[in-house]
Amino acid sequence: xxxxxxxxxxxxxxxxxxxxxxxxxxxxxxxxxxxxxxxxxxxxxxxxxxxxxxxxxxxxxxxxxxxxxxxxxxxxxxxxxxxxxxxxxxxxxxxxxxxxxxxxxxxxxxxxxxxxxxxxxxxxxxxxxxxxxxxxxxxxxxxxxxxxxxxxxxxxxxxxxxxxxxxxxxxxxxxxxxxxxxxxxxxxxxxxxxxxxxxxxxxxxxxxxxxxxxxxxxxxxxxxxxxxxxxxxxxxxxxxxxxxxxxxxxxxxxxxxxxxxxxxxxxxxxxxxxxxxxxxxxxxxxxxxxxxxxxxxxxxxxxxxxxxxxxxxxxxxxxxxxxxxxxxxxxxxxxxxxxxxxxxxxxxxxxxxxxxxxxxxxxxxxxxxxxxxxxxxxxxxxxxxxxxxxxxxxxxxxxxxxxxxxxxxxxxxxxxxxxxxxxxxxxxxxxxxxxxxxxxxxxxxxxxxxxxxxxxxxxxxxxxxxxxxxxxxxxxxxxxxxxxxxxxxxxxxxxxxxxxxxxxxxxxxxxxxxxxxxxxxxxxxxxxxxxxxxxxxxxxxxxxxxxxxxxxxxxxxxxxxxxxxxxxxxxxxxxxxxxxxx
Numbered sequence: 001x002x003x004x005x006x007x008x009x010x011x012x013x014x015x016x017x018x019x020x021x022x023x024x025x026x027x028x029x030x031x032x033x034x035x036x037x038x039x040x041x042x043x044x045x046x047x048x049x050x051x052x053x054x055x056x057x058x059x060x061x062x063x064x065x066x067x068x069x070x071x072x073x074x075x076x077x078x079x080x081x082x083x084x085x086x087x088x089x090x091x092x093x094x095x096x097x098x099x100x101x102x103x104x105x106x107x108x109x110x111x112x113x114x115x116x117x118x119x120x121x122x123x124x125x126x127x128x129x130x131x132x133x134x135x136x137x138x139x140x141x142x143x144x145x146x147x148x149x150x151x152x153x154x155x156x157x158x159x160x161x162x163x164x165x166x167x168x169x170x171x172x173x174x175x176x177x178x179x180x181x182x183x184x185x186x187x188x189x190x191x192x193x194x195x196x197x198x199x200x201x202x203x204x205x206x207x208x209x210x211x212x213x214x215x216x217x218x219x220x221x222x223x224x225x226x227x228x229x230x231x232x233x234x235x236x237x238x239x240x241x242x243x244x245x246x247x248x249x250x251x252x253x254x255x256x257x258x259x260x261x262x263x264x265x266x267x268x269x270x271x272x273x274x275x276x277x278x279x280x281x282x283x284x285x286x287x288x289x290x291x292x293x294x295x296x297x298x299x300x301x302x303x304x305x306x307x308x309x310x311x312x313x314x315x316x317x318x319x320x321x322x323x324x325x326x327x328x329x330x331x332x333x334x335x336x337x338x339x340x341x342x343x344x345x346x347x348x349x350x351x352x353x354x355x356x357x358x359x360x361x362x363x364x365x366x367x368x369x370x371x372x373x374x375x376x377x378x379x380x381x382x383x384x385x386x387x388x389x390x391x392x393x394x395x396x397x398x399x400x401x402x403x404x405x406x407x408x409x410x411x412x413x414x415x416x417x418x419x420x421x422x423x424x425x426x427x428x429x430x431x432x433x434x435x436x437x438x439x440x441x442x443x444x445x446x447x448x449x450x451x452x453x454x455x456x457x458x459x460x461x462x463x464x465x466x467x468x469x470x471x472x473x474x475x476x477x478x479x480x481x482x483x484x485x486x487x488x489x490x491x492x493x494x495x496x497x498x499x500x501x502x503x504x505x506x507x508x509x510x511x512x513x514x515x516x517x518x519x520x521x522x523x524x525x526x527x528x529x530x531x532x533x534x535x536x537x538x539x540x541x542x543x544x545x546x547x548x549x550x551x552x553x554x555x556x557x558x559x560x561x562x563x564x565x566x567x568x569x570x571x572x573x574x575x576x577x578x579x580x581x582x
Contacts, residue, residue, distance in 0.1 A: 021217055023132035024149040029274045030315060031127040033060075033119050034248050034264040036067045036103045037112075038096045040074030041082070041175055041191075047182035049100030049112040054184075054194070056119050060303065061311050062272040064119060065246050065264055067166060069197045074099050080174035081231035082196050086204050093256050106250060106259035124315070127263045128154030128214075129161075131249055132271045137226070137240050146201070146222040146267065148247045155213050162206030162250045162258040163220055165267075170194045170242045198230050198238060205258045206250055244268065273312040280363035281321040290314045319361035329372040331418035341369045348375035379422045386488035387431045394422055403430035432456075434483035436494040438468075444534075444564055444576055447472045448496045455483025455490065473498050474536035474564075512565055516580035519556035524549065525567050525575070532566040555581050 035053055039046040053066035070082035071091035077083060094103060101109045104118050133148035148163060176191030185192045201224040209218055226243065229235040248264035265271065277285055285292045289304055289312065297320040304312045330336050336343040340355045351371045359365050385391055391398040395410055408424040438450040451468040452458045460469055461480045471479065473496050480493035511524040523531060526549050533541040533553070541563065544551070553565070558581045567575045 021149055021151060023134060023147070023271070024130045024151045024217070025132070025271055026130070026151050026153070026217075028153045028276065029127050029130055029263075030276070030313075031105065031122055031125045031262070032062075032264045033064045033122050034067065034105055034246070034261045035064060035115065035119070036069055036090070036106070038071055038091055038094075038099055038101045038103070039068050040070055040072055040076065040099055041080075041193075042076050042177050043074035043099045044178035045181070046074070046100040047176060047178045047180075047185070047191075049102065049115075050185065050194070051182040052112045052115055053102075054182075056116060060119070060123065061305075062266070062269060063123060063313070065248075065266055066195050067168065067197050067246065068193065068195055072096060072099060074177075076175075077231075077233060078175075079234035080172050080193070080236045081234040082172060082193065082236060083231060084197065084199065086200050087197055089204055089256075105261035105264075106257075107261075126154075128152060128156060129212075129249055129262050130271075131247055131263045131265045133247055133265065133267045135245055135267050137243075139240060142226045142228075142240060144201075144222075144224045144226060144245070146224060146245060148220045148222075148267070150209060150216075150218045150220075150249060152212060152214050152216040156251055156262070158252045159210060159212060160253075161209045161212050161262065162253065163202060163209050163247065164206035164250065164258070165201045165222065165245055165247045166197060167199045167201055167224075167226070167243055167245055168195045169198050169236075169238060170196075170244075171239070172196055172236055198243065199227075201245070205253070205256060209249065270308070270310040272310065273306075274315070275313065276315045277317070278361070279316065279318045280361070281318055283318075285314075285316060288312055288314075290316075292316060319359070319363045321363045322359065322365040324365070324367045325370065326367060327370045327372065329374060332373055332375045334373075336371055338369065341371075343371050346371065346373050348373045374418045376419050377421075379420065380425075381422060382425045382427075384427045384429060384487065386429050386486075389428075391426060394424065396422075396424060398426070401426070401428045403428050429486040429488050431488045432483050432485040432490045434458075434481060434490040434492040436479075436481060436492050438494070439496075440494060441497045441499070442473075443499050443566075443574065444474060446566075447540075450479060450481075450494060450496075452481045452483060452492065456485045458483050461493075471496060472534065472539050474534075510567060510575050510577070512577040512579055515578075516582045517555060518582050519554065521553040521555055521565070521579055523551045523553055523565065523567065525569065527569040527571065528567060529570045530568040532568075534564045534566065536562055536564070555579075 037049050037053055039049060056064045057066055069087045069090055071087040075083045100112055102112060102115050103109055105122055110118060130151045130153065135144050135146040137144045146165065172193040173187055173190045179186055179191045201222055226238055226240055229237050245267040246264060247267055249262045250258040251260055251262050275288055279285055281297045282294055284294050290302060295318050297318045300316040302314045306312055328336060332348045335345050341353050343351055353369050355367045357365050357367065381394055387403045395412065396408060406426045406428060410422040412420055432455040434452055434454040436450055436452050439448045442448050447470050449468060449470045458467055459465055459482045462469060476495065476497045478493055478495045480491060482489050482491045513522050528546045528548060528551060531544045531546050531551060535541060560581050563579050563581060565577045565579055
């Protein structure tokens with residue numbers, strides 16, 4: 001459901017009110033911000049304050065009004081003397097001792113680094129009174145005719161409030177310490193002072209205003225003669241083309257001081273259009289030149305310049321439309337009733353109901369109830385394990401089970417008091433016993449065949465999956481195999497011992513040269529029958545039948561590396577020689 005509070009859409013007017021008010025709007029708005037900066041032309045860091053105040057006024061046109069009040073120890077009386085008796089009185093009564101100091105809407109003193117944050121906060125506050133007006137100046141007589149209107153959209157906590165009107169002047173050129181901190185106001189090497197406080201045309205702390213209750217429209221008119229010059233000594237001429245007026249309303253009197261500021265305006269300028277809008281998530285706002293198509297929940301501010309030079313402000317709040325999920329669980333055969341939700345004897349399974357409510361923000365919210373209905377059931381479970389393993393599933397804790405078939409039953413109540421029976425048929429498979437057989441003592445260059453038994457399938461550490469494998473180790477190596485039967489494993493391992501260089505004394509006068517060789521290798525041995533060449537990993541490269549005492553082995557196509565040359569004679573004597581191919 002959409003809610004609108006549009007500050008310029010006037011739903012009901014009395015005829016009398018329509019004829020009475022000329023400048024002020026009569027629907028609720030947010031507060032503007034009066035920024036009174038206490039400064040001085042000998043204050044080195046004050047231009048920082050001038051710059052930040054200007055930036056805030058530019059960021060929020062028609063909403064933030066900087067006032068530069070020259071007073072205190074850094075305000076010089078040399079030309080241009082911008083000090084005033086009233087400015088010094090403000091400085092004294094607010095207890096200002098450091099410069100620059102900002103007083104925003106007359107609520108405490110804060111340094112310029114905090115102004116922007118405070119301004120952003122204040123502009124979101126609701127105003128109980130709107131203020132606007134206009135003025136004319138007769139150039140010949142230097143007489144200003146000023147009209148200020150105030151309309152109360154709410155009730156003040158005080159029966160009397162106070163209207164103050166400041167006259168300000170722009171473009172006063174003169175010295176300013178630290179001017180390089182605000183270079184945009186340097187003109188021909190001099191500093192251009194802006195929005196300088198010149199005078200309060202009302203009484204210093206404001207003129208009394210009443211009544212202060214909702215619906216009250218109050219109009220004040222003033223005639224003010226603008227002085228030729230203000231300040232003594234070394235006063236500054238008052239250029240009627242450079243002056244303007246700011247009006248503000250304060251709530252109560254505290255001794256001399258009146259504060260806080262309820263609202264403020266610059267006279268003679270159009271009042272910004274302010275729209276305060278509330279939406280629910282999923283709704284859109286596309287009025288008065290603003291375009292928000294189903295924005296996310298949150299708070300939005302936008303300023304838009306209109307064709308006539310005025311500004312429109314949008315303050316948009318998008319409230320979330322909540323969806324809340326509730327979950328409950330019962331047993332089959334029971335009923336469930338909770339608020340607007342009713343489930344009468346639902347069957348086993350998952351059931352949902354929705355209920356739409358309206359929140360305090362006026363947005364529809366949905367509550368979804370999910371009801372899980374658990375059955376009262378019998379469960380038949382068939383499972384398998386290996387002998388020596390424990391079974392700890394489905395609430396069972398079975399240990400030391402022998403091979404065979406085991407039937408077990410559990411009677412239990414679930415967390416929701418639903419009676420249940422679990423029947424388990426557990427097959428315990430006998431674990432295999434894997435062994436390895438084969439030749440475990442060989443000479444370097446020979447192979448060994450290893451055979452595993454005791455299981456249905458095998459996986460060797462070499463990656464092979466046959467029962468028997470042939471290996472060619474160049475050094476003593478341990479091999480392992482995992483055997484599997486019915487998903488149950490057993491592992492065995494064996495070490496093949498490799499003897500390198502066996503038979504050195506069996507075959508005398510055997511020569512293998514040159515070593516290393518680039519291609520041809522001479523082999524000399526009496527009664528040779530066979531020559532075999534192996535790589536260090538046991539792989540046979542070449543096997544040659546020889547019937548001679550001398551043989552030239554062509555290794556030109558071999559890769560560079562180490563090779564073992566195995567020589568076998570006619571009487572089965574063996575010698576293994578190492579050769580290096582370059």
